[in-house]
Amino acid sequence: xxxxxxxxxxxxxxxxxxxxxxxxxxxxxxxxxxxxxxxxxxxxxxxxxxxxxxxxxxxxxxxxxxxxxxxxxxxxxxxxxxxxxxxxxxxxxxxxxxxxxxxxxxxxxxxxxxxxxxxxxxxxxxxxxxxxxxxxxxxxxxxxxxxxxxxxxxxxxxxxxxxxxxxxxxxxxxxx
Amino acid sequence: xxxxxxxxxxxxxxxxxxxxxxxxxxxxxxxxxxxxxxxxxxxxxxxxxxxxxxxxxxxxxxxxxxxxxxxxxxxxxxxxxxxxxxxxxxxxxxxxxxxxxxxxxxxxxxxxxxxxxxxxxxxxxxxxxxxxxxxxxxxxxxxxxxxxxxxxxxxxxxxxxxxxxxxxxxxxxxxx
DNA sequence: CAGGGGTGCTAGCTCTTGCAAGCGCAGCAG
DNA sequence: CTGCTGCGCTTGCAAGAGCTAGCACCCCTG
Numbered sequence: 001x002x003x004x005x006x007x008x009x010x011x012x013x014x015x016x017x018x019x020x021x022x023x024x025x026x027x028x029x030x031x032x033x034x035x036x037x038x039x040x041x042x043x044x045x046x047x048x049x050x051x052x053x054x055x056x057x058x059x060x061x062x063x064x065x066x067x068x069x070x071x072x073x074x075x076x077x078x079x080x081x082x083x084x085x086x087x088x089x090x091x092x093x094x095x096x097x098x099x100x101x102x103x104x105x106x107x108x109x110x111x112x113x114x115x116x117x118x119x120x121x122x123x124x125x126x127x128x129x130x131x132x133x134x135x136x137x138x139x140x141x142x143x144x145x146x147x148x149x150x151x152x153x154x155x156x157x158x159x160x161x162x163x164x165x166x167x168x169x170x171x172x173x174x175x176x
Numbered sequence: 177x178x179x180x181x182x183x184x185x186x187x188x189x190x191x192x193x194x195x196x197x198x199x200x201x202x203x204x205x206x207x208x209x210x211x212x213x214x215x216x217x218x219x220x221x222x223x224x225x226x227x228x229x230x231x232x233x234x235x236x237x238x239x240x241x242x243x244x245x246x247x248x249x250x251x252x253x254x255x256x257x258x259x260x261x262x263x264x265x266x267x268x269x270x271x272x273x274x275x276x277x278x279x280x281x282x283x284x285x286x287x288x289x290x291x292x293x294x295x296x297x298x299x300x301x302x303x304x305x306x307x308x309x310x311x312x313x314x315x316x317x318x319x320x321x322x323x324x325x326x327x328x329x330x331x332x333x334x335x336x337x338x339x340x341x342x343x344x345x346x347x348x349x350x351x352x
Numbered sequence: 353c354a355g356g357g358g359t360g361c362t363a364g365c366t367c368t369t370g371c372a373a374g375c376g377c378a379g380c381a382g
Numbered sequence: 383c384t385g386c387t388g389c390g391c392t393t394g395c396a397a398g399a400g401c402t403a404g405c406a407c408c409c410c411t412g
Contacts, residue, residue: 051303064401121287135308139307140299241371
């Protein structure tokens with residue numbers, strides 16, 4: 001039979017254990033959140049450096065303030081989807097890629113073979129398939145020639161299309 | 177020859193016209209933003225009603241406050257991606273569907289497998305991925321518009337605007 | 353040297369998001 | 383009737399997003 005003192009100290013110990021446990025969970029989550037911020041920030045800086053663009057220039061083309069972009073890159077702030085989309089536009093990359101880095105969007109498991117996917121894609125005409133495949137091969141070669149470094153993203157290397165590639169109209173869209 | 181009074185009143189009228197024009201633009205944008213808020217809010221309410229779930233119950237399972245959920249449904253607040261993901265979980269629907277309704281994410285045309293293959297292809301830089309996706313989507317739209325005939329290869333131009341990027345936020349004044 | 357241009361960052365501020373506390377209404381049971 | 387539970391909504395607030403004004407540093411030119 002426990003005495004009252006023993007019972008109380010048992011309860012205190014039990015509460016302490018629970019608090020410790022919750023504190024651990026909270027700390028772990030905070031760490032995770034901070035890591036995700038740094039991840040998208042690091043990624044943005046990488047892409048920016050690869051494109052040889054200054055922080056100010058990217059902020060200008062993205063339409064965000066340069067101090068804020070600096071804070072985002074350093075993981076001090078967590079940008080909204082809207083800001084991420086703007087930064088993606090400035091970087092000329094897809095917004096989805098930044099959403100993924102930010103943990104907002106899961107990377108969809110796709111067919112690991114891009115060539116096979118394009119070849120068997122029934123949404124495309126034969127000619128368009130050929131154009132896409134040629135462009136793809138060109139990009140892969142460029143990527144390989146630069147040792148897989150992101151230097152392939154420098155502006156001077158991304159504006160060219162292979163000869164024979166018919167330009168496509170930009171689909172009109174956009175609603176705020 | 178104009179008199180000074182006529183010149184001034186002409187200037188005033190010109191300024192008024194410009195102000196009216198800008199006010200119209202601002203109002204139109206505000207309307208658009210408000211419409212998108214209502215759109216995702218309406219969509220959430222529709223899904224909630226379809227699931228026969230009360231606002232409080234959904235707020236509980238989603239882990240958001242019920243007044244806030246109410247405001248979101250009525251278009252009074254613009255929820256973050258995190259909140260949208262939580263609501264999607266509560267509704268047992270995909271977060272992407274809510275992102276789309278919120279205008280954060282554009283639905284990609286074409287075969288999802290091809291899109292996923294390009295997006296996850298590590299032989300490509302992020303910029304090249306964006307270019308290929310843009311071109312792919314353009315071709316898919318052309319293919320669909322012409323009923324899939326091989327004559328669908330009219331000249332067109334790609335622009336540096338990835339399909340995944342919603343419009344830019346309001347441009348900020350450069351701080352430097 | 354001073355001045356100009358570039359770079360990225362600090363600090364203070366305003367506005368928006370998301371919350372807690374609580375409201376008013378309806379329906380039901382005792 | 384009162385008290386309880388459910389419903390969705392109002393209000394005020396704290397925290398954080400994103401901005402502006404400006405700083406510190408670097409390099410170059412006259």
